[in-house]
Amino acid sequence: MEKFSSITTIYMGKDALADAVGGARRVFIVSDPFMVSSGKISYVTDYLKGTGAEYEIFSDVQADPDIETVAAGTARIVEFKPDHVVVLGGGSPIDAAKAIVFFAHQQGAIPPCPFTAIPTTSGTGSEVSSFSVITDHKKNVKYPMVDDSLLPTSAVLNAELVMSVPPKVTADAGLDVLTHAIEAFVSTDRTDFTDAMAHTLGAKFHIAHGRANAILLPYVMSFNAGCATQLTETAKRYAKIAYLCDISTASVRQSALNVIRTIRSWTKKMDIPPTIKAAGVSTEDFQAELPEMVEDALADACLTSAPRRCTKEDIRQVFENAYIGKLP
Numbered sequence: 001m002e003k004f005s006s007i008t009t010i011y012m013g014k015d016a017l018a019d020a021v022g023g024a025r026r027v028f029i030v031s032d033p034f035m036v037s038s039g040k041i042s043y044v045t046d047y048l049k050g051t052g053a054e055y056e057i058f059s060d061v062q063a064d065p066d067i068e069t070v071a072a073g074t075a076r077i078v079e080f081k082p083d084h085v086v087v088l089g090g091g092s093p094i095d096a097a098k099a100i101v102f103f104a105h106q107q108g109a110i111p112p113c114p115f116t117a118i119p120t121t122s123g124t125g126s127e128v129s130s131f132s133v134i135t136d137h138k139k140n141v142k143y144p145m146v147d148d149s150l151l152p153t154s155a156v157l158n159a160e161l162v163m164s165v166p167p168k169v170t171a172d173a174g175l176d177v178l179t180h181a182i183e184a185f186v187s188t189d190r191t192d193f194t195d196a197m198a199h200t201l202g203a204k205f206h207i208a209h210g211r212a213n214a215i216l217l218p219y220v221m222s223f224n225a226g227c228a229t230q231l232t233e234t235a236k237r238y239a240k241i242a243y244l245c246d247i248s249t250a251s252v253r254q255s256a257l258n259v260i261r262t263i264r265s266w267t268k269k270m271d272i273p274p275t276i277k278a279a280g281v282s283t284e285d286f287q288a289e290l291p292e293m294v295e296d297a298l299a300d301a302c303l304t305s306a307p308r309r310c311t312k313e314d315i316r317q318v319f320e321n322a323y324i325g326k327l328p
Helices: 016-021 033-037 042-051 067-080 091-106 167-186 193-205 209-225 233-244 252-269 283-299 301-305 312-324
Strands: 009-012 026-030 054-058 084-089 115-119 131-136 141-146 154-157
Touching: 009 016, 016 042, 016 115, 016 154, 026 042, 026 067, 026 091, 042 054, 042 084, 054 067, 067 091, 067 131, 084 091, 091 115, 091 131, 091 141, 141 193, 167 209, 167 233, 167 252, 193 209, 193 283, 193 312, 209 233, 209 252, 209 312, 233 252, 283 301, 283 312
Parallel strands: 009 154, 026 054, 026 084, 084 115, 115 154
Antiparallel strands: 131 141
């Protein structure tokens, strides 16, 4: 049986924040340093001041939130004891907030309360997913958490907030969206194959998740389509994308390659490195981490629905191709 459900209520429009947070008296806000220093946090705090609600801001979340950040945030939320939690930011603050709320509830330290996510990027969809990815920097590993209780109870979508982040972040997030869309189109169970490689690449070399996806996507697509060996059924799916983008030919292989090369050209226009090497990873560091990256990718839950079965050697080859930029 297949099932899709979501407990997250999505609010849009000028009164969206009031609809989502109205009535709250003690609000714990999770965000990042940029949202605070840029003044964007005022989108939430100005509203709360107007209602007379008390609030506390936890803004220590950096890219790829780690175990220590989650622990610190959990201690703060337990001490504050909110009746509503709000997170403002991209995928990292939202993932951190999910984990903070989850562990605070697991400890029985705070009662269940409404949890509102306000995304400022479009790449992750974390505001409506039951996933959270937390990094262990000591082990250079990312741990995906999956539980329905991680779902925010509401999300506020405001296009102006998406325009508030730096262009580099917008580019990374946009290509993250593209990766999720393409992978969903070909995956056997509608989850992401590229994510399994991007999780470990980002953890080892501190590359933002959206950017890691953008770097790896053409090479993963080439493998999925069998462009360098024997064409697969997935190649036909990519050919459909080529048709929709008006770049198809009579050849399935050429159509699939046109999609892959078009994506490469888009990343170039957005100043995203075309290879792992161009992202600043030395050959020595790459070779040293490669065996563990292969193992991590093979063990990642996202790999189970890949459209083409793969071995350790297949994954190693994709990483190596992505390092030097080898495409058919």
